């Protein structure tokens with residue numbers, strides 16, 4: 001079965017073709033980062049205006065890359081939430097219009113399920129069950145995943161998401177938008193021993209996290225340093241390093257605790273912050289020591305993309321329905337998704 | 348010319364299937380429900396008209412100006428439908444569609460654009476591509492100069508901003524039409540006028556008129 005995936009929940013338009021037998025055939029992406037940079041953040045209306053210009057050209061590109069035609073499609077998966085309402089509606093409308101026209105089915109995909117399953121686009125791919133560390137711009141969660149739609153939240157951030165903390169801290173340090181990747185690059189040149197920042201909730205017995213205090217701690221540190229004059233590049237890099245060390249430390253400890261608590265031996269990391277090199281190194285080292293298997297999506301598929309939506313749609317083909325009236329869900333609990341029915345034995 | 352007509356830039360959905368000389372329509376006041384409403388109704392209309400999508404020759408779509416999100420639902424659906432069958436799209440102005448939904452000789456379209464502004468245009472009937480005043484975003488108190496005509500006001504702004512609009516037009520002959528939104532008949536009238544050209548689904552562009560939707564970082568200081 002060949003599934004077209006369309007992602008338009010935020011500031012990336014992604015389209016992909018996933019084949020249930022042959023895996024990912026093609027994917028195409030347009031990021032609006034440069035457009036939103038001038039505004040210092042995502043402007044929802046501009047995001048929607050751009051999505052509607054991009055979806056069809058990206059779709060054509062994907063079909064060409066895979067040497068497929070629209071007639072080869074069996075279903076269209078699209079992100080129905082969570083995300084920006086207006087942006088979600090663009091992808092949903094085009095997906096439903098196209099599926100209606102082709103007389104094929106649609107699958108409304110949960111964006112975070114897409115992130116969560118995206119390590120299945122890598123080789124080797126994880127088997128169920130596993131612990132998932134979902135670290136993106138809007139979410140930071142640890143989950144026990146027993147199968148598609150069987151998601152048990154073990155812990156989550158009580159305030160900012162890890163990616164959000166990266167971005168806000170970067171902004172505070174005057175780094176160019178979007179801050180996360182820029183901050184992490186600077187951190188690699190920073191001295192790990194110069195500053196130390198608090199690790200919120202590190203010692204607590206539960207698996208919840210908190211990152212907003214860290215941002216405040218950075219602000220205090222910046223103010224302190226500014227008393228000796230404007231902050232130079234070395235100091236900025238050292239602050240970045242201290243911040244990144246703290247975030248990575250928290251994510252590592254909480255992941256380790258989640259594995260221990262659930263008794264599971266596999267860890268899956270997904271979401272934009274999963275691209276962070278230092279985080280990957282820390283998790284890999286820990287995993288090697290503890291004989292845990294860690295899985296990541298391919299580096300280019302950590303942030304938003306169509307491939308993870310096509311994949312999640314392909315996993316949920318049993319929930320496909322004819323194109324018809326549709327709704328989007330700007331807020332949508334992952335835990336509310338239905339589980340997959342076991343395959344029916346052929347009678 | 349078998350066609351689908353669709354406009355979702357207002358609180359209404361204007362939706363019709365024109366087949367073998369007859370218009371099957373499902374215009375409805377649905378407020379925010381464009382996404383839920385349109386495709387199921389289209390399916391019914393096609394059934395009633397005993398027409399398959401493959402027999403459609405063109406999709407006529409209102410490309411604004413209007414409510415941004417609603418506008419994009421119709422345009423997105425039209426893009427998907429057209430792309431599926433490599434059908435041409437015929438974008439028509441939502442303001443021209445309101446004008447063509449009246450039987451006035453000189454329709455004066457004013458649509459409530461919120462924030463104290465209106466989308467405004469003036470037409471001579473059946474010269475849809477040469478508006479007397481091209482679609483623009485203005486405050487009701489600052490209407491552009493108009494030639495002396497027997498104007499017919501149409502659109503949602505005549506009830507949203509009655510005083511400033513009527514005051515600005517006090518030297519003109521003016522009747523107010525009850526027509527406030529585009530109808531499928533109005534869209535079809537534009538299509539049958541032969542005055543509008545078609546584009547591919549990928550080339551569809553939307554007319555927002557309100558282009559300043561946020562401040563850039565350096566403008567906020």
Ligand SMILES: Nc1ncnc2c1ncn2[C@@H]1O[C@H](COP(=O)(O)OP(=O)(O)OP(=O)(O)O)[C@@H](O)[C@H]1O
Nearest residue numbers: 136137138139163180184271272273275276303304
């Ligand atoms: N190398 C990196 N190090 C740290 N953070 C990073 C890195 N690369 C990306 N990020 C962060 O990842 C986030 C973007 O990831 P993603 O696209 O998964 O999130 P999102 O789609 O915005 O949020 P959500 O999926 O929760 O709605 C941003 O906050 C960005 O700063």
Ligand SMILES: [Mg+2]
Nearest residue numbers: 115136303304
């Ligand atoms: Mg995301």
